[in-house]
Amino acid sequence: MIDSRRDKYLHSIPGLPGVAGVLVSNERDLVFTSNRGEKTVGVFPFGREEKLExxxxxxxxxxxxxxxxxxxxxxxxxxxxxxxxxxxxSMVETKKKFLTADIIVPGRTRWTVFDSKMDRFYVNVSKPPQIVAIESKDPYGITTSFEIPATGPHGLDIDSENRRLFCACDQGGLFTIDLQSGRVSRVSDLSGPPDVIFYNSRLHHLYVAIGEPGVIHVFDTDTMKLVQTVKTELGAHTIAYNPETDKVYAFTPASHRAAIYKDV
Incomplete structure (x- = not known):
């Protein structure tokens, strides 16, 4: 856990076997974890990990x-x-803490986002390469899907204002998906297989983490042009983003650090 106000390491949270992902809900003041080592998700109030369920x-x-x-x-x-x-x-009711649905998808999943304007979840599927949509109010099957013409859709984020998705693929391509027309467009090449991506809606920047060679690509989303490549470390494919401070945190596995970058 890192204090993002002071950019200081605080402590680690035990009891999360094989934790693969973390999500924070500012609306509900909750933290969620994906515990791959035991097929569970964790839920606890922010700052109160002793209440983990x-x-x-x-x-x-x-x-x-x-x-x-x-x-x-x-x-x-x-x-x-x-x-x-x-x-x-899997769909989980987080207030009462129970599984409500388990929906079969065409293949291995990657990242996922929620679209608050359409009340939909979008999920990347690596193979066959596509993005599937699932309704939040009726989560019992796939509503629609978008075929992605590249191997391995991986990183995913949403531009809610302009009604589009950003999808970074293992094959080394960045795509946009127009949610109104369904049009899929390849907008740029990448320097390697990507992982996590984040969209900064205030600065209109997209951050794409690439573990090899170890960089973060920064795209101007108005033009979809690459404006900066920031060197991190070989293997640094996981990043976090604080929209309140415009800071990006890159986790560097070789040196066991969190490198912090401020976008201006």
Whole structure:
């Protein structure tokens, strides 16, 4: 845990086996974790990790997205290699702490986002390469999908104002998806396979983390042009973003640090 006001390491939170992802809801003052090592998601109030509760889900959870209006958490699951069971996304009611639905998807999931204007979740599927949509108010199947013409849709974020998704693919391409027309456009090449991406709606910047060679690409989303490449460290594919301070945190596995960058 890092204090983002002072940019200071505080402590680690135990009891989260194989934790793969963390999501913070400012609306509900909650923290969610995807605990891949035990097929659970964790839920606790911000700053009160001793109140941690867990809900078992239908796979090994990875990406997380949250609908604060319905207290619904989506956990995008992955499976072990050669596992014959179908891959699912799990819907969790976070107030009462129970699994409400387990929806079969076409393949291995990656990241996911919630669209508050459409009350929909969008989930990246690596293979076959596509993005699937699931209704938050009726989460019992796939509503629609967008075919992505590149291998391995991975990082995903949303520009709610302009009604589009940003999708970064393992093949090394960045795509936009127009949510009104359904048009999919390749807008840029990337210097390597991406992982986490974040959209800064205030500065109109998109941050794309790439573990090899170890950089963060910064795109101007008005023009979709690459405006900066920030060197991090080999293997640094995980980032966090604070929209209140315009700071990006890159977690560097070799040096065991969090490198902090301020966008201006």
């Amino acid at each position: 867990k809900v078992r889900v239908g796979g090994f959870p990875n990406g997380l997205a949250f609908d604060p209006s319905r207290n619904t958490l989506l956990a995008a699951n992955v499976s072990k290699q050669d596992d014959p069971n179908p891959i699912t996304v």
